[in-house]
Amino acid sequence: MNIGDVAALSGLPAKTIRYYEDIGLVKPLRSPNGYRAFRESDAHKLAFLGRARALGFSIEDCRNLLALYEDEDRAxxxxxxxxxxxxxxxxxxxxxxxxxxxxxxxxxxxxxxxxxxxxxxxxxxxxxxxxxxxxxxxx
Amino acid sequence: MNIGDVAALSGLPAKTIRYYEDIGLVKPLRSPNGYRAFRESDAHKLAFLGRARALGFSIEDCRNLLALYEDEDRAxxxxxxxxxxxxxxxxxxxxxxxxxxxxxxxxxxxxxxxxxxxxxxxxxxxxxxxxxxxxxxxx
DNA sequence: ATTGACCTTCCAGCTAGGGGAAGCCCTACA
DNA sequence: TGTAGGGCTTCCCCTAGCTGGAAGGTCAAT
Missing domain, CATH: 1.20.5 (Single alpha-helices involved in coiled-coils or other helix-helix interfaces)
Structure with a gap:
């Protein structure tokens, strides 16, 4: 998936998604042409982030929530x-x-x-x- | 009055007062030694600004309110x-x-x-x- | 071949200041 | 007279969370 696709799926602007990569919230792969290549899991994370942000969580909160989300052994x-x-x-x-x-x-x-x-x-x-x-x- | 004096009077940090000068909200004079020289009217304006900001008015709102405050013919x-x-x-x-x-x-x-x-x-x-x-x- | 939509990076700016460095100025005190 | 201290100056970078734009590469369709 290109950035436009995940933008449409997650409801987040492409600019925001690039910013989230910048600060390490998502780590999409790269296609040979230099385009970001998002996996399903990336799209899922971005949707997660969009919803957490909509609830007013700070970016740092989101980072922590995402880590917990990915940790199967969380409490x-x-x-x-x-x-x-x-x-x-x-x-x-x-x-x-x-x-x-x-x-x-x-x-x-x-x-x-x-x-x-x-x-x-x-x-x-x-x-x-x-x-x-x-x-x-x-x- | 030096900046420390108006800071104490208005309750605003000196940094904030310098910033307000930067963006043209107050225009203190200058002493020969380069220090800002605040008049009574400047101190008054700064107190006004502090109270308007405390009510949540944006800086631009404050700028407009201040202009109206100084305009005797306002409606x-x-x-x-x-x-x-x-x-x-x-x-x-x-x-x-x-x-x-x-x-x-x-x-x-x-x-x-x-x-x-x-x-x-x-x-x-x-x-x-x-x-x-x-x-x-x-x- | 060229248009137009997409994508890339980089740079600047937004709000409303805060932090801190480097360096003057002024007073007090020995 | 020297020096310690506090206050003042400008300067530049930092914050949160993006947003806008410029300059340029890529891709699909005509």
């Missing part, structure tokens, strides 16, 4: 550990975004959004001090 | 527009993370996490097809 605990840590990171990120969202929604709500220059959003960004932020939270 | 509608778009992006991001979280939590839950190699997480990553994903969603 499922190792996989679960990686997934649980990722889940925690996701939860942290969601919490952070929700805090931003709350503050921002509050400000957007308070802004008239008309032709006048008075704007609570700019006022907040320009004057709020750390102490005032603290007060705001307890309010 | 608050312009500010509100930027903030609303950012709010939308945040909502999209939260939705995306929640989907990941749901799938991942489901898989983590299904995994025994013991010494045995059988692992639903790896099984899912390695075998799921797009059609199966679609079915899963409707289930």
């Amino acid at each position: 499922s605990a190792e996989v679960k550990e990686i997934a649980e840590q990722h889940l925690e990171r996701i939860d942290e990120k969601i919490a952070e975004l929700r805090e931003m969202r709350a503050t921002l929604a509050h400000l957007v709500n308070a802004c008239a959004g008309d032709h006048r220059p008075d704007c609570p959003i700019l006022a907040d960004l320009s004057t709020k001090t750390r102490d005032e932020e603290r007060l705001e939270k307890t309010a | 608050s509608a312009e500010v509100k527009e930027i903030a609303e778009q950012h709010l939308e992006r945040i909502d999209e991001k939260i939705a995306e993370l929640r989907e990941m979280r749901a799938t991942l939590a489901h898989l983590v839950n299904a995994c025994a996490g013991d010494h045995r190699p059988d692992c639903p997480i790896l099984a899912d990553l390695s075998t799921k097809t797009r059609d199966e994903e679609r079915l899963e969603k409707t289930a």
